[in-house]
Amino acid sequence: MGGLLPSLSRPANHSRIFYSVMFDAGSTGTRIHVYTFIHGGSEELPVLDNEMFHSIKPGLSAYADSPEMAGHTVRMLLKVAKKTVPRLEWKRTPLFLRATAGLRLLSAERARLLLEQVQHVFDESPFLVPDDSVSIMNGTNEGILAWISVNYLTGHLNAHSERTVGILDLGGGSTQITFLPKLRKTIESVPVADYVAKYDISNSTFELYTYSYLGNGLMAARLATLGALGAEGLEWRVFKSSCLPKKFRDEWSFGGLTYRVSGDPDGLAGYKLCYQEVLKVVKGIIHQPHELQDSNVFYAFSYYFDRAVDAGLIDGVQGGTLEVRDFKKRAKEVCNKMTKHPPHPFFPVHGHDLHHLSAQGWIRLQGEHRAAVDQESEQRGGQLGFRRHVGSPPRPEDL
Numbered sequence: 236m237g238g239l240l241p242s243l244s245r246p247a248n249h250s251r252i253f254y255s256v257m258f259d260a261g262s263t264g265t266r267i268h269v270y271t272f273i274h275g276g277s278e279e280l281p282v283l284d285n286e287m288f289h290s291i292k293p294g295l296s297a298y299a300d301s302p303e304m305a306g307h308t309v310r311m312l313l314k315v316a317k318k319t320v321p322r323l324e325w326k327r328t329p330l331f332l333r334a335t336a337g338l339r340l341l342s343a344e345r346a347r348l349l350l351e352q353v354q355h356v357f358d359e360s361p362f363l364v365p366d367d368s369v370s371i372m373n374g375t376n377e378g379i380l381a382w383i384s385v386n387y388l389t390g391h392l393n394a395h396s397e398r399t400v401g402i403l404d405l406g407g408g409s410t411q412i413t414f415l416p417k418l419r420k421t422i423e424s425v426p427v428a429d430y431v432a433k434y435d436i437s438n439s440t441f442e443l444y445t446y447s448y449l450g451n452g453l454m455a456a457r458l459a460t461l462g463a464l465g466a467e468g469l470e471w472r473v474f475k476s477s478c479l480p481k482k483f484r485d486e487w488s489f490g491g492l493t494y495r496v497s498g499d500p501d502g503l504a505g506y507k508l509c510y511q512e513v514l515k516v517v518k519g520i521i522h523q524p525h526e527l528q529d530s531n532v533f534y535a536f537s538y539y540f541d542r543a544v545d546a547g548l549i550d551g552v553q554g555g556t557l558e559v560r561d562f563k564k565r566a567k568e569v570c571n572k573m574t575k576h577p578p579h580p581f582f583p584v585h586g587h588d589l590h591h592l593s594a595q596g597w598i599r600l601q602g603e604h605r606a607a608v609d610q611e612s613e614q615r616g617g618q619l620g621f622r623r624h625v626g627s628p629p630r631p632e633d634l
């Protein structure tokens with residue numbers, strides 16, 4: 236992210252080590268990353284030496300009615316920065332916070348009040364607060380930055396690499412797809428111009444297909460499937476779904492609201508009905524780039540990774556390689572079993588989802604990747620699975 240690294244020039248007697256603090260304010264949690272860098276030579280880029288990570292649930296948008304609690308969350312996480320960064324370095328260590336779908340889903344005014352609280356906590360901290368410290372990142376930048384990160388970390392951005400890989404990121408509130416089209420037609424036939432973004436990296440310009448579907452993150456889309464997203468009468472309504480076992484009842488929180496959910500005791504449950512319910516939410520919304528009918532290499536991460544681990548499709552440490560159809564097959568097995576037994580973690584309804592942590596954390600999806608909602612293939616394809624960090628030590632996502 237621009238500005239993450241302070242100026243490379245430094246006084247001769249200065250330490251070769253410097254720090255930078257990044258907050259990822261997601262819809263389901265707020266995370267702090269404290270990076271330790273070592274200056275390279277005068278011509279070289281700094282080297283990442285260490286990363287400290289911590290997270291708190293729920294995300295800032297849960298405090299839309301009590302913004303000071305958002306400030307409290309950030310204040311708690313700043314303790315990690317204070318412990319990690321030596322006191323003498325505090326005033327030259329920059330703080331940044333970028334919010335994603337949780338805040339994008341709120342009204343501009345409610346989001347502004349939350350960010351104001353964060354800014355206040357930053358301003359009263361002993362750290363460096365640059366001008367653009369606190370903001371909402373737009374979906375296009377979220378998709379592009381994930382694409383750059385994955386391709387950089389997998390070695391596809393070096394001078395000798397002839398191809399790149401696509402990314403699929405499933406957050407709680409939004410989901411992103413980004414890839415470098417092979418066909419001119421893909422760029423020319425996008426539904427609207429903002430599916431295409433040009434990005435310059437080390438003397439090359441990449442014209443990327445990228446889109447962020449707001450409201451189609453795992454949590455938001457699940458609420459939409461239940462008919463609960465934006466609904467009135469949450470105090471008395473129970474949202475029913477054939478995606479849940481008939482006798483199942485629970486409460487589930489997202490974005491500061493609590494929803495009562497249940498199976499349909501008088502109806503049916505199982506894969507087919509559930510599939511039809513979900514289809515109503517995504518049909519006509521998801522654009523399907525034609526060239527993804529061929530086999531393409533995608534890395535998918537965030538909830539794609541978590542759910543693949545929960546479903547027993549991949550190893551939580553090694554990650555793995557999957558085809559889209561593996562998800563479908565497992566979904567059928569789980570959903571049909573679920574009609575008889577309590578829900579499997581593959582379809583949890585609690586906010587406290589299991590997070591399986593991985594130092595590497597990626598899955599590669601092989602095979603056909605067409606986003607074929609019309610072909611009974613509800614998964615937008617790709618290579619599944621890579622958390623936002625590769626090569627960093629395992630760490631708890633939840634406190």
Ligand SMILES: Nc1nc2c(ncn2[C@@H]2O[C@H](COP(=O)(O)OP(=O)(O)O)[C@@H](O)[C@H]2O)c(=O)[nH]1
Nearest residue numbers: 261262263264335336337406407408409537538
């Ligand atoms: N390990 C790890 N996982 C992350 C990080 N940021 C987000 N995630 C994953 O992203 C998912 C939640 O996305 P979130 O950021 O809350 O939703 P968004 O606001 O829609 O992007 C979960 O699967 C998290 O495990 C991170 O920094 N580290």
